């Protein structure tokens with residue numbers, strides 16, 4: 001569907017110039033447009049007010065806000081100023097596509113892409129490298145190859161290009177737009193699919209991973225933003241690739257929208273991909289008008305559309321960022337690709353911010369510089385052993401903000417809650433310099449500092465009787481009553497301990513009990529505290545030896561994600577023995593009602609709640625002292641509590 005790049009870029013540049021003049025002649029933008037040109041492109045419009053999108057995105061879980069940019073804009077200071085002000089992720093618009101990077105077989109040209117990378121580096125931006133395998137902007141020599149040469153050509157292209165930009169790409173769109181838009185979302189029958197079948201995707205990912213293991217590898221497509229046949233097909237593909245162990249790290253949701261027609265369910269759709277353990281990103285956001293010029297109401301609707309897309313990303317923890325496909329309307333691909341349509345971005349033809357820009361700032365939490373003022377409670381005093389309760393207060397210049405509190409320098413025994421309550425019982429004489437901080441939802445914060453002086457308690461002496469070095473055995477219950485004396489009569493002692501062997505706990509009356517679960521030597525310290533806050537402690541070692549049940553393996557089970565009725569979990573099998581495990585069968589019993597439905601890297605079976613996971617061909621060997629990581633998906637009804645004991649090849653692990 002796309003024209004070749006040089007043809008399109010020439011058309012785009014000419015079109016942009018025509019549109020600028022047309023707008024200048026028709027409306028009051030005349031002066032601004034002429035001023036822009038007369039001053040060599042540096043105009044007021046080059047910078048937008050308020051906190052930049054990249055700063056707001058960073059304050060939202062360290063996300064990025066990006067734009068694409070084509071090489072013809074690198075010397076346009078109006079564009080580059082605005083780009084660098086607002087965005088901190090860059091996607092080359094065309095410069096890394098196959099028709100540029102390998103226009104004829106084995107003739108490579110990585111200079112245009114490198115120019116974009118250099119610009120990004122100079123402006124502290126990262127790069128989403130785009131793209132390696134795509135049916136479009138693909139030189140005809142590839143499609144003309146005999147089918148038995150396509151795989152070699154694809155792997156060679158990927159290896160050369162990924163190597164050329166190695167270390168410079170935060171992410172790679174490895175495969176772009178693999179699905180058709182038909183009702184069944186069939187795979188696109190391009191040269192790669194025709195020669196290799198759907199397996200070309202796993203092969204492309206593996207080839208890219210081998211060349212740059214640090215880059216996040218994505219599949220990118222459009223019309224997969226909502227729940228529909230195409231996103232379902234992408235979901236199945238992602239599941240199957242993960243099951244095969246293909247190095248897939250993320251899914252890109254292009255998000256080329258039409259004003260007023262955003263798909264619903266975008267957040268839930270992105271979330272299901274995230275639940276597979278993938279990153280997700282909005283990679284090419286624009287929202288076009290199908291007829292021009294836009295009305296004011298239309299611009300408001302576009303603002304809502306942009307804001308909803310950004311909020312969908314913010315609602316998914318693994319959504320790493322949003323990229324707009326252009327810097328402003330004047331450099332958008334839309335007028336060139338969809339005749340008569342346009343005005344699809346947050347900045348207008350002269351790079352002035354549109355309502356969509358302000359709406360995105362607001363969606364990202366900007367509230368025009370909030371001021372948080374903490375009321376200083378003044379110098380405080382307290383007494384060892386006497387409980388303290390001090391509620392702090394603060395005001396926010398913006399309404400409706402929730403403040404979250406933290407403190408540094410609190411006297412020993414005191415803590416602060418997130419709602420600003422300092423409480424606890426001081427344990428020692430001291431004068432502390434306390435600083436409390438209240439932070440609102442936009443990241444604005446205020447602080448207050450004061451001294452907190454704790455005066456002496458009663459001077460009681462607590463003495464814990466040292467029980468001496470202890471020993472025990474994995475799997476055999478242990479019990480030890482620790483005792484202590486107090487110089488004052490009538491005191492109740494409260495016991496606590498640090499460093500207890502795994503499986504043991506201490507009660508407040510000093511009884512250590514439980515069943516040790518791991519062989520180790522622990523340094524235990526038991527502390528007894530009386531009602532005045534006076535404390536005493538004793539330290540001793542506690543050596544637990546192997547017992548009969550600990551095998552030469554250790555398994556760590558982590559539930560990664562859970563959504564209604566479903567979950568994914570990770571198991572790390574460590575070989576703690578002295579010889580390699582060759583082929584493994586991991587068995588465990590779920591305490592809940594889970595069923596494994598999918599082992600990502602091997603086989604599985606279920607019998608009641610007894611699960612067995614077995615190795616795949618490539619992960620069966622676990623050398624002594626090494627571990628392997630496997631993951632699986634499962635279902636559950638009411639309880640997905642994690643299992644705690646495991647066997648490998650029939651022997652219990654420690």
Ligand code: XIL
Pocket residue numbers: 002003004005008009093094176220254284333
């Ligand atoms: C577009 C570019 O912006 C245009 O300059 C070019 O002529 C055609 O391609 N999906 C993608 C992008 O993944 O690479 C496309 O970019 C837009 C659609």
